[in-house]
Amino acid sequence: MAILSVNVNKIATLRNARGGNVPDLLKVSADIERFGAQGITIHPRPDERHIRYQDARDLKRMVTTELNIEGNPIESFVKLVEEVRPHQVTLVPDAVDAITSNAGWDTVKNKNFLKEMVDHFKSMGIRTSIFVDPVLEMVEGAAKTGVDRIELYTEDYAIGYVKDPEAAIKPYVEAAEAAHDLSLGINAGHDLSLDNIEYFSKHIPNLKEVSIGHALISESLYLGLENVVNMYKKKLS
Numbered sequence: 001m002a003i004l005s006v007n008v009n010k011i012a013t014l015r016n017a018r019g020g021n022v023p024d025l026l027k028v029s030a031d032i033e034r035f036g037a038q039g040i041t042i043h044p045r046p047d048e049r050h051i052r053y054q055d056a057r058d059l060k061r062m063v064t065t066e067l068n069i070e071g072n073p074i075e076s077f078v079k080l081v082e083e084v085r086p087h088q089v090t091l092v093p094d095a096v097d098a099i100t101s102n103a104g105w106d107t108v109k110n111k112n113f114l115k116e117m118v119d120h121f122k123s124m125g126i127r128t129s130i131f132v133d134p135v136l137e138m139v140e141g142a143a144k145t146g147v148d149r150i151e152l153y154t155e156d157y158a159i160g161y162v163k164d165p166e167a168a169i170k171p172y173v174e175a176a177e178a179a180h181d182l183s184l185g186i187n188a189g190h191d192l193s194l195d196n197i198e199y200f201s202k203h204i205p206n207l208k209e210v211s212i213g214h215a216l217i218s219e220s221l222y223l224g225l226e227n228v229v230n231m232y233k234k235k236l237s
């Protein structure tokens with residue numbers, strides 16, 4: 001059964017809208033854990049428009065499950081991860097001004113850089129993951145860096161699922177099978193939701209973790225955070 005790591009970026013977005021501390025990111029994160037989530041994910045961006053670097057430091061002190069930090073390993077991000085030492089770091093090739101993540105790594109072109117980053121973080125005892133599209137060549141490239149896991153970028157699945165779930169899941173099943181054969185752990189995320197998560201988790205072999213933020217927080221407006229966390233866990237079981 002895959003674990004649910006809740007991405008709390010959107011809680012920070014809401015807090016930052018007024019400049020104060022409402023909602024309180026640390027309290028909401030603690031409550032999300034209390035409601036049953038098995039991890040907290042953050043994706044600090046260089047402009048700190050939602051998660052601030054200080055949030056990462058504060059969360060590390062209070063998270064009792066697993067803290068996953070995602071981002072492009074630019075110098076400031078690398079320094080932050082070195083200081084915070086999360087349980088997992090997920091490398092994502094975002095442009096500085098990206099609205100949200102929109103592609104996985106080209107693990108062939110960036111093999112040396114990724115290997116250097118993976119070696120560096122692994123030497124600190126941090127589990128590593130590389131964000132990739134469901135493309136066999138990219139999965140094989142990730143394995144050559146020595147990374148522990150891949151995170152499958154699921155936006156195409158989320159879009160395709162609405163029209164044709166079988167066609168949408170196919171490349172992800174193939175990528176997951178290849179990853180497992182290469183001894184890579186498998187995470188997934190981006191635009192996963194209460195509508196599409198069950199089909200995804202039932203069809204992807206050896207899925208270890210999903211990180212979900214945008215849809216989960218939006219669904220909570222109608223259904224309540226505690227309820228939604230438990231609905232996801234049920235669909236993942």
Ligand SMILES: CC(=O)[C@@H](O)[C@H](O)COP(=O)(O)O
Pocket residue numbers: 007009010042043045070092099100101131189190213
């Ligand atoms: C890597 C990934 O898919 C998520 O971390 C996503 O990028 C969330 O970031 P935003 O909340 O800034 O959209």
Ligand SMILES: NCC(=O)COP(=O)(O)O
Pocket residue numbers: 007041043070151188189190191192211212213214215216
């Ligand atoms: N790694 C994906 C993530 O953390 C959440 O992405 P989204 O659910 O906000 O699209």
